[in-house]
Amino acid sequence: MISFYYAKPSLFSRPVWITLIEKGLAFDPIVVNMGGDQFTPEFRALNPFCRIPVLVDNDLTVTESQAILDYLDLQYPQPKLLPESAQAVAKVRQVQMITTNELIPAIGECLMKKPDQQVYAKHRAMTALNIFEGLLEGPYFGGDHLSLADIVAGSVVPVVCDLGFSLDQLPRLRNWLKALMVRPAWQQTQLTAVEKDRFLRSIRALARLWQKRRRQRAEELLVPNQNTPPTIG
Template identity: 40%
Template sequence: MLKFYFAPLSINARRVWIALLEKQIPFEPILLNLDGDQCSAEFTKINPLQRVPVVIDDELILVESLAILDYLEAQYPATALLPHDVNAIAIVRMICMICLTDLQPATIPLTKQLVGLPVEAATVQTAQQRIIQILQFFEGLDDLTGNTFTLADIVAGTLVSSVPMFGISMASFPKLTAWLERLSARESFQQTAPSSDQIQAALPNLKKILETR
């Protein structure tokens, strides 16, 4: 059976978790608390980068969420999470790349501020402005807020849903707000959403990790 190493507060792991549930792939969940257990000899042997997610399928070990999502889509094609149209595929890929290379990095200084680490005001302002620019771009994409559920919904949805905790209002993004409401009604999103207790318990560990970034 496929093994899935994850941490409840990891957005990277959550997107893989959602894909596994949506595609109804049987898997064994293996929890890491990221309290130092990611640095254990056992886990380091599996992933020398010492981070989640990790998927082990037979003898194949995969790290990095987008690579894992691509593998799951190719190896388990039932319940497809990629469209067939070439243009639509390109847009899904575009959204995923924007999230990974632009939106997610912009949340890092805001997350540092959230856990009580010092961050320069100018850095916070720049990050907030960048996130708003990306949200404005996403607001105009019918492919993101439409009715077909794809990898773009998973990758963007797990990130955009975290934006309000950084003090950024979604009031100016009615399409995105409605889209997030639809996503939050899906069983996969509900099952993988961290509880308030899990969030509070993970914050000290998250702070230690962010101190090194």
């Protein structure tokens, strides 16, 4: 039996969750309360970095969402989520990495910064969306069939839209997202309106706390330490 450790709001957990459903795999979903459960000795034994998702399949423990996705597609190849040609695989990987390295950080910046400080983050997000529009030549990034690119990007683009970004000028991407959102795997894994609001508020609260602690630390560094001996010479 597969055990899947995740948190529903996690943008890194959702692609794995969707993949498990799309492949029709039986699994034990184990919710990790990211308010502290990730630091327990039991979870640290699974992932010393204290991050989700984690997948345990018999005696194998896999961390990092991209590694988990590759494992699932090779270990359980039906339906296959990676295309055959080198060109198509390159496109799939490009979409996955742009989503992870550009789109997700842009979302974080938009949530954590004031509106007048979001110019770069918004440009970063729109650049990614425009690249996706150009890469979509068929119904899916990998061709005629669903791929890991669709699952990874399709877990994140809806969040971008929730933040006010429009796909009106990106018709291929808009139609692609509409087709994904009616699939059962997306229906089962989407946040409710209440969960979504709670998630966004928690991210903003964490941002304010982080900024407060950064200011406090800066102030501490500016105050001379009375216990520090004077420098000689």
